[in-house]
Amino acid sequence: MQKLDSKIPDGPLADKWKNYKAGLRLVSPANKKKIEIIVVGTGLAGSAAASSLGELGYKVKVFCFQDSPRRAHSVAAQGGINAAKNYRNDNDSVYRLFHDMIKGGDYRAREANVYRAAEVSNDVIDHFTALGVPFARDYGGTLDTRSFGGVQVSRTFYAKGQTGQQCLLGTYSSLNRQIAKGTVKMYPRRDMLDIVIIDGKTRGIITRNLLTGEIERHSAHAVVLATGGYGTVFYLSTLGLGSNASAAWSAFKKGAFFANPSFIQIHPTSIPVLNDYQCKLTLMSESLRNDGRVWVPKQKGDKRHPVEIPEDERDYYLERRYPAFGNLVPRDVASRAAKERCDAGYGVGDTGLSVYLDFKDAIAKQGEDKIRDKYGNLFEMYEKITGINPYRQPMRIYPAGHYTMGGLWVDYNLMTTIPGLFAIGESNFSDHGANRLGASSLMQCCGDGYFILPNTISDYLADDIRTGKIPEEDKEFEKAEKNVSDRIKRIMSVKGKQTASSFHKRLGKIMWDHCGMRRDAEGLKKGMELLKELEKEFWSDICIPGSDRELNQELEKALKVADFFEVGRLMCEDALQREESCGAHFREEHQTETGEAKRDDSKFAFVGAWEFQGQDARPKLHREELEFKYVELKERSYK
Amino acid sequence: MDFKLKIWRQKNAQAKGSFRTYPVSDVSPEMSFLEMIDYLNKQIIESGGEPITFEQDCREGICGSCGLYINGRPHGPMRRTTTCELHMREFSDGETIVIEPWRSKAFPVIKDLVVDRSSFERVMHAGGFISVDTGSAAEANSLPVSKHNSDKAFDAAACIGCGACVAACKNSSAVLFAAAKIAQYALIPQGKAEAKERVDRMVKQMDTEGFGYCSNTYGCEFDCPKGISVDFIALMNREFFSSKLCKQIPGKYTRKV
Ligand SMILES: Cc1cc2nc3c(=O)[nH]c(=O)nc-3n(C[C@H](O)[C@H](O)[C@H](O)COP(=O)(O)OP(=O)(O)OC[C@H]3O[C@@H](n4cnc5c(N)ncnc54)[C@H](O)[C@@H]3O)c2cc1C
Ligand code: SF4
Numbered sequence: 001m002q003k004l005d006s007k008i009p010d011g012p013l014a015d016k017w018k019n020y021k022a023g024l025r026l027v028s029p030a031n032k033k034k035i036e037i038i039v040v041g042t043g044l045a046g047s048a049a050a051s052s053l054g055e056l057g058y059k060v061k062v063f064c065f066q067d068s069p070r071r072a073h074s075v076a077a078q079g080g081i082n083a084a085k086n087y088r089n090d091n092d093s094v095y096r097l098f099h100d101m102i103k104g105g106d107y108r109a110r111e112a113n114v115y116r117a118a119e120v121s122n123d124v125i126d127h128f129t130a131l132g133v134p135f136a137r138d139y140g141g142t143l144d145t146r147s148f149g150g151v152q153v154s155r156t157f158y159a160k161g162q163t164g165q166q167c168l169l170g171t172y173s174s175l176n177r178q179i180a181k182g183t184v185k186m187y188p189r190r191d192m193l194d195i196v197i198i199d200g201k202t203r204g205i206i207t208r209n210l211l212t213g214e215i216e217r218h219s220a221h222a223v224v225l226a227t228g229g230y231g232t233v234f235y236l237s238t239l240g241l242g243s244n245a246s247a248a249w250s251a252f253k254k255g256a257f258f259a260n261p262s263f264i265q266i267h268p269t270s271i272p273v274l275n276d277y278q279c280k281l282t283l284m285s286e287s288l289r290n291d292g293r294v295w296v297p298k299q300k301g302d303k304r305h306p307v308e309i310p311e312d313e314r315d316y317y318l319e320r321r322y323p324a325f326g327n328l329v330p331r332d333v334a335s336r337a338a339k340e341r342c343d344a345g346y347g348v349g350d351t352g353l354s355v356y357l358d359f360k361d362a363i364a365k366q367g368e369d370k371i372r373d374k375y376g377n378l379f380e381m382y383e384k385i386t387g388i389n390p391y392r393q394p395m396r397i398y399p400a401g402h403y404t405m406g407g408l409w410v411d412y413n414l415m416t417t418i419p420g421l422f423a424i425g426e427s428n429f430s431d432h433g434a435n436r437l438g439a440s441s442l443m444q445c446c447g448d449g450y451f452i453l454p455n456t457i458s459d460y461l462a463d464d465i466r467t468g469k470i471p472e473e474d475k476e477f478e479k480a481e482k483n484v485s486d487r488i489k490r491i492m493s494v495k496g497k498q499t500a501s502s503f504h505k506r507l508g509k510i511m512w513d514h515c516g517m518r519r520d521a522e523g524l525k526k527g528m529e530l531l532k533e534l535e536k537e538f539w540s541d542i543c544i545p546g547s548d549r550e551l552n553q554e555l556e557k558a559l560k561v562a563d564f565f566e567v568g569r570l571m572c573e574d575a576l577q578r579e580e581s582c583g584a585h586f587r588e589e590h591q592t593e594t595g596e597a598k599r600d601d602s603k604f605a606f607v608g609a610w611e612f613q614g615q616d617a618r619p620k621l622h623r624e625e626l627e628f629k630y631v632e633l634k635e636r637s638y639k
Numbered sequence: 640m641d642f643k644l645k646i647w648r649q650k651n652a653q654a655k656g657s658f659r660t661y662p663v664s665d666v667s668p669e670m671s672f673l674e675m676i677d678y679l680n681k682q683i684i685e686s687g688g689e690p691i692t693f694e695q696d697c698r699e700g701i702c703g704s705c706g707l708y709i710n711g712r713p714h715g716p717m718r719r720t721t722t723c724e725l726h727m728r729e730f731s732d733g734e735t736i737v738i739e740p741w742r743s744k745a746f747p748v749i750k751d752l753v754v755d756r757s758s759f760e761r762v763m764h765a766g767g768f769i770s771v772d773t774g775s776a777a778e779a780n781s782l783p784v785s786k787h788n789s790d791k792a793f794d795a796a797a798c799i800g801c802g803a804c805v806a807a808c809k810n811s812s813a814v815l816f817a818a819a820k821i822a823q824y825a826l827i828p829q830g831k832a833e834a835k836e837r838v839d840r841m842v843k844q845m846d847t848e849g850f851g852y853c854s855n856t857y858g859c860e861f862d863c864p865k866g867i868s869v870d871f872i873a874l875m876n877r878e879f880f881s882s883k884l885c886k887q888i889p890g891k892y893t894r895k896v
């Protein structure tokens with residue numbers, strides 16, 4: 001059995017990274033040219049890593065499934081990116097950012113990793129500014145910030161409601177510069193379907209060329225996965241439709257441990273489901289809760305138009321329950337509170353499954369122009385989708401699957417349990433514990449890609465300067481390629497009657513009902529059974545028209561759905577094992593008298609890392625105990 | 640609602656395509672345009688046919704993947720709206736809707752409604768960046784940038800790279816796309832150092848890719864889902880001509896990338 005060694009360096013928290021980095025080995029410029037690195041993913045994490053590695057002189061190959069790296073789902077991030085600049089003089093600091101993240105994550109993340117993420121956050125803002133990312137500014141020409149949920153300082157940098165787009169276009173521009181220089185080669189329209197391990201080290205990947213259907217081999221000295229989150233396991237989520245777990249899952253099946261798979265964030269403010277054909281939910285940024293007030297009618301089933309409901313008949317339930325943080329409580333708390341009101345019969349809209357987010361007071365106080373300046377594009381988006389003008393009447397919102405805190409287990413070097421396989425950005429598990437604070441993912445993705453991975457991967461590659469090119473003819477490549485081809489053959493040959501999307505929709509509903517915002521042992525077990533049944537049906541009735549040797553979107557979808565059955569089961573398994581409530585993971589059996597999450601630090605202050613044991617065998621759980629030396633474990637209170 | 644859809648079908652890049660007509664009924668006005676195609680595709684697949692292939696990912700108007708030529712207009716009838724944001728309530732019951740891919744020499748059709756937009760990528764490779772290595776940036780607030788210019792740079796940077804401007808233009812010109820990037824960097828101090836080479840190289844690359852010239856008909860701005868302003872084209876032209884003037888001084892602006 002492999003021992004889980006997180007490789008956290010000794011020494012005081014604030015010096016760990018500095019001292020550790022100083023001791024990392026380097027690869028000389030002449031040797032870098034001989035070393036190839038594969039980066040899968042071109043979101044913030046992947047494109048930041050690939051461009052930095054290219055700048056350093058490595059030979060980099062980058063992959064994404066879209067037609068352009070600029071379309072990675074990071075582009076959809078709205079609200080902002082955190083940094084501990086303390087520009088507002090509100091007593092912010094690296095330590096405070098670290099502390100907020102540890103607390104926000106409900107004490108289920110590693111202190112050392114989180115501190116490092118906070119530490120490099122300022123460099124990220126400096127770099128983006130130099131790259132010409134047009135963050136919002138004040139009249140004096142300096143950068144503006146805003147507040148975000150779960151914290152009491154203003155440290156979030158933003159570009160209207162399009163921060164992800166602007167940051168991604170920044171990393172994309174660095175990537176383009178390296179592509180032009182020839183240090184980075186871009187492979188768009190590729191699905192990564194397997195990794196290749198030779199003599200215990202990751203040496204390449206197998207991809208499917210989405211235009212020709214060709215199965216391709218790509219070798220390298222190390223592989224970096226930056227393949228994003230798998231919130232699409234719920235079918236309806238705020239993720240892009242192509243988002244998937246398949247890349248990480250193929251690594252899991254080759255021996256990489258998967259950590260905390262059930263920690264998945266349900267975002268409180270998404271536009272509710274409007275029709276039965278929907279396959280995607282649209283987020284309304286958390287930043288809206290800065291000025292918007294959340295409420296439901298005090299009277300059950302009140303069918304009046306929201307503007308006709310007088311002030312004293314409205315229940316501003318977040319302000320009522322959490323006076324200290326009000327509408328700015330963290331996401332897990334806000335989501336559960338919305339569900340609680342709707343389940344109790346106070347929800348609004350036709351389905352009763354939504355609550356109001358109201359800007360009336362903010363508009364009265366600040367004027368419509370100011371609100372338009374801050375959130376113009378979000379309001380426009382809302383109106384386009386719903387046909388309702390949110391300047392005139394409140395938005396309707398409801399929680400939706402959004403962000404996966406869980407992911408591939410990595411050590412302090414961001415390396416998985418397979419040597420030479422690294423995971424960065426949302427695809428790893430490391431920095432957000434059981435709940436992510438707003439605006440801290442963009443920060444982590446960029447920190448990982450720009451400032452952390454380039455250092456740690458060089459240390460790993462220092463052993464590879466004499467290895468020479470990895471041959472793609474190796475029998476391990478042949479084996480992996482055959483595995484992939486066989487699987488495609490198998491799925492193509494079912495020739496059933498139902499579409500991949502219809503299976504995905506049913507699968508998503510099972511996950512939402514049994515492993516969503518509230519979970520209990522019975523429901524989780526039931527969920528696993530239902531998944532098994534549906535999976536069986538899938539493998540005997542999936543319908544994929546056309547051939548696998550052409551652009552075939554149904555095949556692409558089916559391969560992803562096939563993996564989601566397995567991912568879903570592991571999520572249930574993980575949620576079942578964790579007999580406590582923490583962050584986004586809420587077990588009905590473990591709550592306080594007032595309905596808040598009840599952690600059990602004596603038994604569950606660990607990272608649950610799962611090891612694959614074979615297709616039909618139960619995966620094995622490994623525990624990485626979490627040590628808290630710098631923060632005191634407390635009940636997380638936002639009252 | 641019921642519709643008659645006339646959709647461009649083309650097996651692959653080599654095949655000759657043609658329109659096929661599909662009736663769809665019981666469409667809800669709340670459906671988005673792409674949900675309506677999903678709905679049709681489900682019926683096509685379940686009755687043994689091959690679904691209509693189209694590009695998409697975010698379904699919220701930001702990734703730039705989707706892009707259909709609907710009733711003779713890129714992204715359909717609504718201004719400042721991408722195909723994925725368009726809803727069926729904008730159409731009238733019983734209408735015939737014609738759906739085609741982008742048409743441009745620089746965007747060859749791959750299959751059905753999917754086109755190859757890699758020419759846009761190469762225009763970006765030519766100069767769509769500020770040359771700064773990771774680690775070499777100064778403290779962010781050490782360089783103040785006027786709010787006015789910064790906001791304008793943002794407006795330019797809001798381009799999603801969808802290609803509607805090219806599809807809308809009778810000359811298949813890509814200037815709005817290129818100008819948006821050039822303007823973003825020309826408006827802020829960080830982009831000044833290599834502004835002249837940038838515009839020069841990006842314009843040259845547009846020619847190489849087979850995009851046409853701009854004859855100021857402004858169809859691009861009208862159909863751009865992000866409302867990118869043609870003012871940026873004027874700004875780009877100024878940059879371009881001043882780069883030509885400076886080129887007279889030999890060696891001065893011939894720095895490598
Ligand atoms: C709507 C929305 C709003 C958000 N707002 C914020 C915010 O305001 N602030 C914040 O901090 N965070 C926000 N987040 C979270 C944040 O955007 C993401 O966590 C982050 O952008 C993920 O970046 P990434 O680089 O890890 O992955 P992504 O950007 O998702 O990129 C994944 C990449 O991997 C590639 N890929 C995936 N699978 C494969 C495969 N099998 N084969 C080949 N390539 C593959 C894709 O092509 C893509 O290039 C938001 C998320 C969403 C969904
Ligand atoms: S300028 Fe407008 S139409 Fe052209 S690519 Fe950009 S967003 Fe699309």
Ligand code: FES
Pocket residue numbers: 694695696697698699700701702703704705706721722723724
């Ligand atoms: S699918 Fe992303 S812009 Fe339409």
